[in-house]
Amino acid sequence: MSYELTFKSSEPLTLGVELELELVDQRDGDLTRAATDLLRIVNKRHPELDVKLEITESMIEVATSVQRNYGGLLIELRKLRDAVCEGARLLHIGVCGGGTHPFQFWNERHIAAGPRMRHLSDLYGYLAKQFTVFGQHVHVGAPDGDAAIRLVHGLSRYVPHFIALAASSPFLQGEDTAFDCARMNTVSSFPLSGRMPFVRNWTEFTDYFTKMQATGVVKSMKDFYWDIRPKPEYGTVEVRVFDTPLRLERAAALAIYVQCVARRILNEPALTLTEDAYLVYSFNRFQACRFGLRGELVDPFTRDRLPIAQDIRNTVAAIRHESGPSEQAALREIMSCLQTGNDASWQRARFAESGALGMVVHAQTRCFADGKAN
Amino acid sequence: MVLEYPLVIVKDAFTSPLGVTAALFFVALLLAEAAVRTIRVPRIAALILAGALIGWARRYFPLEDQMPVPSKLLEALAMVLLFEVGQRVPLDWIRSNPWLLLASIGEAGIAFILIFATLNYGFGLSRMESGFVGVICMAASPIVVMSVSKDLRARGQVAERALLFSTLSSVYAVLAMQFLTAGYLAAAHAQLAVALQPVFQLLGSFVLGAVAAGALRVYAWATRANGATLTIGVISLCLLLFACAPPLGLSPTLSALFFGLAVRVTDRSHRLLAYQSSESGVVLTLAYFILLGASFAWPSSGKIAVMAAVVVAIRTLAKVASNALLAPSSALQPRKGALVGLALSPLSSLALALAAGITMHDGLVRAGQTAIAVVLAMALLGPLVTEAALRLAGEPTRHEA
Numbered sequence: 001m002s003y004e005l006t007f008k009s010s011e012p013l014t015l016g017v018e019l020e021l022e023l024v025d026q027r028d029g030d031l032t033r034a035a036t037d038l039l040r041i042v043n044k045r046h047p048e049l050d051v052k053l054e055i056t057e058s059m060i061e062v063a064t065s066v067q068r069n070y071g072g073l074l075i076e077l078r079k080l081r082d083a084v085c086e087g088a089r090l091l092h093i094g095v096c097g098g099g100t101h102p103f104q105f106w107n108e109r110h111i112a113a114g115p116r117m118r119h120l121s122d123l124y125g126y127l128a129k130q131f132t133v134f135g136q137h138v139h140v141g142a143p144d145g146d147a148a149i150r151l152v153h154g155l156s157r158y159v160p161h162f163i164a165l166a167a168s169s170p171f172l173q174g175e176d177t178a179f180d181c182a183r184m185n186t187v188s189s190f191p192l193s194g195r196m197p198f199v200r201n202w203t204e205f206t207d208y209f210t211k212m213q214a215t216g217v218v219k220s221m222k223d224f225y226w227d228i229r230p231k232p233e234y235g236t237v238e239v240r241v242f243d244t245p246l247r248l249e250r251a252a253a254l255a256i257y258v259q260c261v262a263r264r265i266l267n268e269p270a271l272t273l274t275e276d277a278y279l280v281y282s283f284n285r286f287q288a289c290r291f292g293l294r295g296e297l298v299d300p301f302t303r304d305r306l307p308i309a310q311d312i313r314n315t316v317a318a319i320r321h322e323s324g325p326s327e328q329a330a331l332r333e334i335m336s337c338l339q340t341g342n343d344a345s346w347q348r349a350r351f352a353e354s355g356a357l358g359m360v361v362h363a364q365t366r367c368f369a370d371g372k373a374n
Numbered sequence: 375m376v377l378e379y380p381l382v383i384v385k386d387a388f389t390s391p392l393g394v395t396a397a398l399f400f401v402a403l404l405l406a407e408a409a410v411r412t413i414r415v416p417r418i419a420a421l422i423l424a425g426a427l428i429g430w431a432r433r434y435f436p437l438e439d440q441m442p443v444p445s446k447l448l449e450a451l452a453m454v455l456l457f458e459v460g461q462r463v464p465l466d467w468i469r470s471n472p473w474l475l476l477a478s479i480g481e482a483g484i485a486f487i488l489i490f491a492t493l494n495y496g497f498g499l500s501r502m503e504s505g506f507v508g509v510i511c512m513a514a515s516p517i518v519v520m521s522v523s524k525d526l527r528a529r530g531q532v533a534e535r536a537l538l539f540s541t542l543s544s545v546y547a548v549l550a551m552q553f554l555t556a557g558y559l560a561a562a563h564a565q566l567a568v569a570l571q572p573v574f575q576l577l578g579s580f581v582l583g584a585v586a587a588g589a590l591r592v593y594a595w596a597t598r599a600n601g602a603t604l605t606i607g608v609i610s611l612c613l614l615l616f617a618c619a620p621p622l623g624l625s626p627t628l629s630a631l632f633f634g635l636a637v638r639v640t641d642r643s644h645r646l647l648a649y650q651s652s653e654s655g656v657v658l659t660l661a662y663f664i665l666l667g668a669s670f671a672w673p674s675s676g677k678i679a680v681m682a683a684v685v686v687a688i689r690t691l692a693k694v695a696s697n698a699l700l701a702p703s704s705a706l707q708p709r710k711g712a713l714v715g716l717a718l719s720p721l722s723s724l725a726l727a728l729a730a731g732i733t734m735h736d737g738l739v740r741a742g743q744t745a746i747a748v749v750l751a752m753a754l755l756g757p758l759v760t761e762a763a764l765r766l767a768g769e770p771t772r773h774e775a
Contacts (some may be wrong), residue, residue, distance in 0.1 A: 033768070090470065092466075
């Protein structure tokens with residue numbers, strides 16, 4: 001069956017946010033098997049909300065409808081959070097953000113029911129279970145395919161910002177990885193991960209996709225695990241490099257940050273970048289994953305090195321005057337992240353206090369439920 | 375002569391009560407682990423079966439005198455495991471989902487009523503006798519449910535609810551037994567103090583458990599205990615409860631449960647909860663199940679065996695049906711509710727102690743024997759059924775499980 005690659009036009013700069021959430025045992029904080037039971041309750045009580053299964057039974061995905069600003073996004077995310085937490089209380093499980101679970105073991109995970117999940121498990125073997133990592137995906141509306149391609153390339157420059165600001169996966173399999181974002185290392189294991197090839201417009205992209213489809217390697221856009229990918233059926237570009245933040249306020253602020261940067265990119269009349277834009281893409285991405293906001297960014301054109309935090313400050317300063325009052329609140333949240341540190345540093349601080357990763361998870365569930373980083 | 379002397383020493387060493395006990399214990403462990411590895415019998419069931427085998431051996435070979443089953447040790451081990459049950463049981467869940475409490479009362483109540491009716495109307499047992507058997511059999515063993523779940527590293531609603539419901543049903547059984555015993559005795563000698571005994575038991579055991587939890591906190595603070603040091607502290611306090619509760623007229627079972635619960639509720643830093651993963655906890659569990667198996671007496675009367683078989687069937691049916699029926703009210707699918715009911719099959723030392731207790735009353739010997747036969751059947755089959763229920767729910771996470 002061939003896959004139609006028609007880009008469905010959408011209102012530019014509209015937003016949609018998906019959050020993959022951890023389902024944890026209230027006793028010891030380990031991941032538990034509860035997605036199907038939780039989904040039944042939430043779907044029955046709140047059929048209007050978009051909550052669905054993810055690849056393993058220990059995770060669940062919530063998604064907002066199309067939103068335009070910080071306030072609307074936050075209201076809907078809170079509605080989703082409250083619905084999921086209400087169901088979780090009935091099942092005595094915890095729900096939290098965070099890019100990885102600090103001490104779960106991948107071989108204990110159960111693949112969720114459903115043909116796609118089974119296909120992924122058959123195809124990727126143990127990688128499917130290792131994919132029990134938790135990300136935030138931000139969709140930005142684009143008017144047409146060419147604009148979407150411009151957005152993908154333009155936003156790639158900011159991937160280190162996105163990773164460093166959202167990083168919340170310092171622990172993996174019971175160890176401090178020394179990375180702020182260890183989740184991306186898991187995603188990188190997949191053969192079709194990384195960045196989109198340098199195509200200049202939608203026609204070139206369609207040619208590329210058709211060739212790949214002919215090889216039998218991909219069937220649909222879902223088979224690409226790129227950091228940023230066009231999503232033609234929604235008329236959006238999907239940014240997939242964020243760890244799921246611990247608080248909804250941070251999640252919504254990150255989406256608005258993407259929207260503000262995207263606005264600047266779409267204001268440019270045409271794609272001015274060359275493939276050299278990707279010269280140091282992997283290095284910058286590594287710096288953000290490893291060191292978070294303390295990482296360094298290399299400009300592929302000027303060869304300048306700049307701390308990631310400083311580059312974010314510069315970007316916020318540049319986009320602030322183009323933003324409305326609602327966006328200002330989101331940008332304040334971004335600036336406060338630069339001052340107080342990202343979620344990874346918060347998680348390390350909680351671990352230093354308690355000495356137990358289970359306690360870190362309990363703190364994460366409280367933080368997710370009440371939105372306070374206490 | 376020179377050679378004979380050392381042989382005598384060796385013979386004496388192995389035929390002493392302690393030597394026989396230790397040797398049979400070792401053989402039981404060997405048999406159980408061999409069965410787990412070769413024919414994949416669930417570990418808890420294998421341990422009880424191996425224990426039952428040595429129990430049989432000591433009766434049919436001249437070993438009974440050399441190997442007295444240390445029933446006090448069994449009860450003391452049960453105390454430590456009940457402490458762990460108390461630590462793990464999610465009682466705070468009831469606050470956010472109060473239907474769970476009603477569902478647990480419902481499932482225990484339905485099991486009691488059906489067993490009572492079967493024995494009273496079907497087999498002609500007196501109301502009092504039927505009531506005692508019904509009370510013992512409405513319970514389920516939280517120790518077995520917890521041990522099987524831990525062995526499989528099961529996580530999910532069936533494992534969690536089975537642990538909650540088995541604990542609650544055990545509490546109901548202990549209290550109902552007190553009420554029934556009080557009623558039974560009051561019929562002969564009417565005394566208000568006897569009738570109020572269950573209330574005193576509940577409150578007194580709670581206070582005793584809370585005092586033990588306070589003592590453990592002081593111990594942990596003073597010794598900075600963790601690992602083995604913490605385990606020794608827990609075991610010592612459990613033994614102390616075991617020794618102190620009966621003279622105070624309190625229930626050792628409830629005291630140990632409340633001790634664990636109080637630790638769970640007050641241990642905000644989760645420091646004391648580290649006890650549950652200790653290796654000594656595993657050793658105690660192994661010893662407990664072998665001793666439990668060795669403690670059983672097989673039914674000598676055919677009628678008792680038939681009554682027990684019917685009670686087992688009715689009890690299983692009642693637990694499965696009532697849990698399936700009541701599951702939706704507490705936000706669970708009926709299918710999973712039925713699996714919770716299946717997982718509640720096991721009976722163990724608590725039911726055995728309750729059953730042994732009623733055989734001491736002249737008019738209740740038949741009821742006691744019937745209850746003991748049911749406990750025997752469900753101690754042997756229960757772990758297998760619980761494991762099957764957890765597997766059907768897809769909850770084991772141990773990768774080789």
